[in-house]
Amino acid sequence: MSALEVDDVTFGYGGRPAVESVSVSVAEGEFFGLVGPNGSGKTTLLKLLLGILRPDSGRIAVFGESIDEFNAGERIGYVPQQSTRRGRTMPLTVREVVAMGRYPHRPFGRFGDDDTAAIDEALQQVDIDSLADRRLSRLSGGQQQRVLLARAVAAEAELLVLDEPTVGVDREARESFFGLLDRLNSQGLTTVLVDHDLQTVVEHADRIACLNRSLSYLGPAAEFDQSTPFVQPNISVGETAVDGGASSTHANYNTPL
Secondary structure (H helix, E strand, O other): OEEEEEEEEEEEEOOEEEEEEEEEEEEOOOEEEEEOOOOOOHHHHHHHHOOOOOOOEEEEEEOOEEOOOOOOHHHEEEEOOOHHHHHOOOOOEHHHHHHHHHHHHOOOOOOOHHHHHHHHHHHHHOOOHHHOOOEHHHOOHHHHHHHHHHHHHHOOOOEEEEEOOOOOOOHHHHHHHHHHHHHHHHOOOEEEEEOOEHHHHHHHOOEEEEEEOEEEEEEEHHHHHHHHHHOOOOEEEOOEEEOOOOOOOOOOOOOEO
């Protein structure tokens, strides 16, 4: 079963298309990267995948179930782009934030021993158990992102969606964070990453989609360097912009990922 199925999805704001005729399939256990220039529709597509927006046409399914009917939100962990800013004002400890991942499992009851064990295991797995009693607001940006990862692990999420999770995080913390993502993915956590840093996505993802309203590339990350002529301007490779044309004859909108 695929973790995500996007079938000929189109969405627009005020009649102006932001995402047009997009079809992809993300396999369970895959590390999938989404790249594209500013204004290309990446965040809009992410909101569609999370059910925040509804497509104007086409269909989205999560674990085989239509996004309109999917109600097992605990199966999806989400790390937003601006989480480090919100963390500065959250008067919660690291353990309290990670414990939020267990709420869907105990909506009307108190935590049991299995919940406590899941929280402890998540803290250890993400290497932040030593920070458990510290306030989130006292942590660095990279540490705060790890806390949100731990929350997803505690929730026993099967799909992790990240929207440029290391914006404003220093290089060393970025490398450590993506190393952690690789480890979690190797343990079976399906990962969908949106990031502006093309080089980072190529290094870590199994497959990549390049979006500029519609798809201009969809395929293995290892082959993406050979397809740079199809990448739109303003996508960064490290700190270098990539110039190229608008479309690719290699794009296959129905290739299963």
